[in-house]
Amino acid sequence: MRTVxxxxxxxxxxxxxxxxxxxxxxxxxxxxxxxxxxxxxxxxLLSTGACMVLNGNGLCLTSGFVDMHAHFRExxxxxxxxxxxxxxxAAAGGYTTVCCMANTKPPIDTMEAALALRTRAxxxxxxxxxxxxxxxxxxxxxxxxxxxxxxxxxxxxTYMPLLLSxxxxxxxDKELYRxxxxxxxxxxxxxxCHCDLDGEDAAxxxxxxxxxxxxxxxxxxxxxxxxxxxIVRREKAGIKxxxxxxxxxxxxxTPHHISLNxxxxxxxxxxxxxxxxxxxxxxxxxxxxxxALKDGTIDxxxxxxxxxxxxxxENGSPGFTGLETSFAVCNKVLAGENNFSLKQLLxxxxxxxxxxxxxxxxxxxxxxxxxxxxxxxxxxxWTVDSYNFKSRGKNTPYxxxxxxxxxxxTISDGKIVY
Ligand SMILES: [Zn+2]
Numbered sequence: 001m002r003t004v005x006x007x008x009x010x011x012x013x014x015x016x017x018x019x020x021x022x023x024x025x026x027x028x029x030x031x032x033x034x035x036x037x038x039x040x041x042x043x044x045l046l047s048t049g050a051c052m053v054l055n056g057n058g059l060c061l062t063s064g065f066v067d068m069h070a071h072f073r074e075x076x077x078x079x080x081x082x083x084x085x086x087x088x089x090a091a092a093g094g095y096t097t098v099c100c101m102a103n104t105k106p107p108i109d110t111m112e113a114a115l116a117l118r119t120r121a122x123x124x125x126x127x128x129x130x131x132x133x134x135x136x137x138x139x140x141x142x143x144x145x146x147x148x149x150x151x152x153x154x155x156x157x158t159y160m161p162l163l164l165s166x167x168x169x170x171x172x173d174k175e176l177y178r179x180x181x182x183x184x185x186x187x188x189x190x191x192x193c194h195c196d197l198d199g200e201d202a203a204x205x206x207x208x209x210x211x212x213x214x215x216x217x218x219x220x221x222x223x224x225x226x227x228x229x230x231i232v233r234r235e236k237a238g239i240k241x242x243x244x245x246x247x248x249x250x251x252x253x254t255p256h257h258i259s260l261n262x263x264x265x266x267x268x269x270x271x272x273x274x275x276x277x278x279x280x281x282x283x284x285x286x287x288x289x290x291x292a293l294k295d296g297t298i299d300x301x302x303x304x305x306x307x308x309x310x311x312x313x314e315n316g317s318p319g320f321t322g323l324e325t326s327f328a329v330c331n332k333v334l335a336g337e338n339n340f341s342l343k344q345l346l347x348x349x350x351x352x353x354x355x356x357x358x359x360x361x362x363x364x365x366x367x368x369x370x371x372x373x374x375x376x377x378x379x380x381x382w383t384v385d386s387y388n389f390k391s392r393g394k395n396t397p398y399x400x401x402x403x404x405x406x407x408x409x410t411i412s413d414g415k416i417v418y
Contacts, residue, residue: 001025004020005023006053006055011061012343013364018058025371029368030367060375064412065095066362067097067302069192069254069303069305070303070322081393086391087124089323089324090126090127090323092389092390096411108132109133109134109139109147128412130162132163135166137149151186163192170196178211193207195221213247220252222253222254223252224253226285259333261286273314294340299352305323306321307393321386322396325398328384330345332404351363375411386399
């Protein structure tokens with residue numbers, strides 16, 4: 001079926017124009033600027049049988065967001081979140097591609113487990129979910145995961161993850177870490193690192209040092225301190241200066257670390273509702289992370305969506321639910337308060353994560369791309385009320401906050417999912 005989306009402000013990391021997007025089944029087949037759009041084309045577009053036409057009245061149309069870091073909680077913790085509630089939450093937040101972390105019960109450490117989860121997610125026909133596979137077996141830090149072992153033993157690969165990560169904990173065994181990095185580099189898969197051994201700053205430097213000469217594509221998860229951002233900036237500059245260097249480096253930051261600080265964490269309850277890993281930091285850290293997003297040191301906004309039951313949250317489980325507030329929070333902080341252009345913001349939320357994950361068919365609005373589209377009312381002001389979240393996790397620090405910019409509609413793989 002053909003879908004014609006006309007009268008939109010089409011924006012992505014490279015483009016900003018008023019015009020029309022044409023989808024045929026699951027592919028964007030045309031992007032027409034309003035200037036070149038004539039009556040004959042309109043008749044031609046609409047006369048091809050079954051056709052849905054949506055008038056955007058100038059709303060913003062962009063590429064579906066890509067989240068490199070979320071916790072979907074299945075298997076094992078469906079009281080916190082289910083595959084369905086998380087997928088609905090992602091769609092409501094404008095996300096069409098999500099990588100879900102491996103720290104489930106049991107952890108996702110095999111191809112079979114990852115494939116089973118992906119298959120179930122596909123059956124929901126909501127978003128495109130890529131389970132991350134853990135680096136070590138059962139996430140215990142002492143042996144490579146079955147997946148990495150099967151690569152070493154050259155067994156048949158039945159599921160290729162987009163990302164490897166032990167998110168939730170750091171890996172103490174350097175040699176094991178380095179071996180994992182070498183395998184990841186052979187597979188050309190990025191490896192996302194949760195750095196907190198001896199603190200975030202030391203751990204960030206440590207993991208970059210371990211990765212040197214492995215040819216690994218290293219990705220630093222949730223950078224939250226001024227020092228860690230400085231380390232990433234310096235190491236990236238070093239890599240650039242030396243040319244091909246045996247390492248490539250990217251990094252992400254979360255919406256909560258750029259919008260909230262340690263004083264608010266205290267107010268919410270440092271060991272309860274304000275608790276997150278890494279913790280909310282001082283104001284100067286928050287400013288430094290925004291600066292690092294602006295100068296390209298940090299490449300990606302990732303939600304670290306971490307839903308919990310109220311009971312778990314009040315008993316010290318770290319993390320915030322984040323998929324449904326991500327765009328509006330980033331819009332407020334980055335576009336509203338720090339003069340990021342909409343293009344810059346969308347690069348962080350869509351084009352850059354798609355590029356890092358090697359998904360060349362998404363991340364921008366162009367002919368031939370996958371029909372993953374998010375429609376946003378940039379003017380709409382709304383008040384966060386977690387009661388209305390699709391996510392089971394109501395643990396948001398933003399309850400009651402007024403935000404501007406609301407996702408109105410999400411199209412994933414050509415299908416309206418929100
Ligand atoms: Zn983490």
